[in-house]
Amino acid sequence: MGDVGFGYHGGPELLSNMTLSLQPGLFHFLTGPSGSGKTTLLRLCYADLLPTSGQMTAFGDDVRRLTRDGIADLRRRVGVVHQDTQFLDHLPVAENVALPLTVSGQSVDMEALRDLLGWVGLSQHARALPPSLSGGERQRAALARAVILSPDLILADEPTGNLDWDMSVRLMQLLIELNKSGKTVLVATHDLTLIRAVKAQVAARVLRIANGTLQLAGADL
Amino acid sequence: MKRTELRTLSLRSLWHGLMRDGAAGDRIVPPTGFTAQLTLFSAGAMAFLAVFALALSLATGRLADRWASELAGSVTVRVSAPGDEQAALAQTTLRILETTPGAGQPRLLPPDEVAGLLAPWFGPDMPVDALPVPALIDLPVTGRDFDAQGLRLRLEAEAPGAVLDDHTEWRRPLVSAANRLRLLGVISLVLIAAASASMITLAAKAALAANGQVIRVLRLIGARDITIATAFVRRFTKRAALGAAVGTLCGMAGIAMLPPMDAAGGFLTGLGFQGWGWLVPLLIPVTAAVVGFLATRWAALKMLGAVR
Numbered sequence: 162m163g164d165v166g167f168g169y170h171g172g173p174e175l176l177s178n179m180t181l182s183l184q185p186g187l188f189h190f191l192t193g194p195s196g197s198g199k200t201t202l203l204r205l206c207y208a209d210l211l212p213t214s215g216q217m218t219a220f221g222d223d224v225r226r227l228t229r230d231g232i233a234d235l236r237r238r239v240g241v242v243h244q245d246t247q248f249l250d251h252l253p254v255a256e257n258v259a260l261p262l263t264v265s266g267q268s269v270d271m272e273a274l275r276d277l278l279g280w281v282g283l284s285q286h287a288r289a290l291p292p293s294l295s296g297g298e299r300q301r302a303a304l305a306r307a308v309i310l311s312p313d314l315i316l317a318d319e320p321t322g323n324l325d326w327d328m329s330v331r332l333m334q335l336l337i338e339l340n341k342s343g344k345t346v347l348v349a350t351h352d353l354t355l356i357r358a359v360k361a362q363v364a365a366r367v368l369r370i371a372n373g374t375l376q377l378a379g380a381d382l
Numbered sequence: 383m384k385r386t387e388l389r390t391l392s393l394r395s396l397w398h399g400l401m402r403d404g405a406a407g408d409r410i411v412p413p414t415g416f417t418a419q420l421t422l423f424s425a426g427a428m429a430f431l432a433v434f435a436l437a438l439s440l441a442t443g444r445l446a447d448r449w450a451s452e453l454a455g456s457v458t459v460r461v462s463a464p465g466d467e468q469a470a471l472a473q474t475t476l477r478i479l480e481t482t483p484g485a486g487q488p489r490l491l492p493p494d495e496v497a498g499l500l501a502p503w504f505g506p507d508m509p510v511d512a513l514p515v516p517a518l519i520d521l522p523v524t525g526r527d528f529d530a531q532g533l534r535l536r537l538e539a540e541a542p543g544a545v546l547d548d549h550t551e552w553r554r555p556l557v558s559a560a561n562r563l564r565l566l567g568v569i570s571l572v573l574i575a576a577a578s579a580s581m582i583t584l585a586a587k588a589a590l591a592a593n594g595q596v597i598r599v600l601r602l603i604g605a606r607d608i609t610i611a612t613a614f615v616r617r618f619t620k621r622a623a624l625g626a627a628v629g630t631l632c633g634m635a636g637i638a639m640l641p642p643m644d645a646a647g648g649f650l651t652g653l654g655f656q657g658w659g660w661l662v663p664l665l666i667p668v669t670a671a672v673v674g675f676l677a678t679r680w681a682a683l684k685m686l687g688a689v690r
Contacts, residue, residue: 207602209602209690229607230606232690233601233604233606234604235604236601236602237604241602241603247595247599247602249599260410260603261603261604263410264604264606264610265604306603310604
């Protein structure tokens with residue numbers, strides 16, 4: 162994104178002069194106080210919002226010029242773990258995790274699906290309905306769904322916001338594994354302790370939103 | 383991966399769930415009990431009514447054609463003369479009619495047949511012989527060169543007292559009425575189709591509105607509009623077709639249970655299907671499916687436009 166600005170409903174800009182290029186294969190953190198615009202920035206990344214100024218490209222395409230089908234295609238290349246982990250509550254966890262395959266018309270490799278559920282530790286919950294899952298299980302299911310299409314970029318919006326420390330670490334370990342397998346990861350969080358814990362294991366770039374602008378965090382992290 | 387973990391997944395149910403009807407997309411839409419029943423009932427009721435409107439339209443069409451052809455196929459000559467002159471005048475008239483171009487063999491109605499025609503008005507015991515009843519001659523029209531007006535003038539000149547009645551006076555309003563009834567039947571069918579489309583659209587919009595969050599989730603994970611719309615469209619099209627099929631069969635059963643046409647001879651007993659006509663109502667479920675498809679697709683695409 163180059164010099165991107167955004168304001169809701171034509172109001173004052175929440176984000177302004179944002180210039181950012183995610184480095185392929187790198188682990189990124191996006192931090193900042195609550196209400197600083199972390200979620201907004203992530204939503205811009207998967208075209209849920211469009212910038213009100215500046216230029217934004219995703220995989221070489223101008224996001225503002227994407228058709229609705231183009232937006233759908235973009236979202237297949239970007240796996241998102243939403244803050245409020247949205248599922249289809251009438252479908253079992255396994256079908257929810259496989260949804261990106263289903264809606265993109267791809268066949269479900271059952272072996273791969275079982276492996277994926279096992280990787281996030283949800284094999285025992287494959288047939289459970291989402292409302293019966295705990296917060297941590299929902300986050301891991303959301304992560305499994307986000308990566309099932311093997312996306313180029315993984316975005317996670319406060320994925321540990323409602324989790325205890327152990328579960329947070331477990332979830333971050335999964336993201337680290339994905340990063341080590343070559344995926345670009347961007348995690349929005351205000352938990353500096355968690356950032357430090359991850360940085361101890363993997364090279365990570367920390368970006369901070371302050372006063373509506375984006376800065377590269379330095380040695381304080 | 384351990385085998386114990388594999389057993390927790392029912393492969394068959396999951397696979398069937400994802401690939402049902404060759405389109406796993408069906409399951410992405412949650413079950414919608416109320417709108418499903420509403421759509422089924424509406425489609426069934428409308429199809430039931432459509433069968434009767436169709437039957438009315440076809441029956442009145444047949445009636446109009448039959449009246450037109452039967453009445454145009456023959457004329458009647460009424461011969462009136464005092465007492466013993468009537469028989470001679472009838473014979474003269476017969477000779478004239480036998481030489482009339484475009485006319486078949488004239489037939490003088492025997493007295494008992496004439497009495498039979500009058501029986502509905504005077505009762506069976508009335509001594510018709512005592513009445514000054516005119517002789518009636520039935521003349522079939524066999525050719526296009528039959529000239530009613532020319533015959534009328536000839537009878538006036540050569541057989542005064544013989545009057546040609548080609549039924550035109552009362553045939554026209556009858557045929558016109560039948561044609562208007564047929565038009566009303568067609569209009570009813572169009573209105574039923576429009577009402578069905580409206581109800582299905584409302585039901586589809588209600589279902590889509592209730593599933594706004596589902597649609598948003600699907601969009602966020604990369605579903606194209608057509609994928610989401612197809613899931614709703616397929617569901618409502620099936621319901622419309624199924625409901626209409628049941629309604630059509632019930633309607634056809636109702637028509638089949640009407641008394642046979644020759645039992646009472648009235649118009650209402652002719653309200654049915656004949657021969658290939660029984661196949662026509664089978665188009666109603668197909669039409670309902672098309673209406674359901676188009677109505678839901680329109681509603682779905684409009685709804686999706688509001689979700690990024």
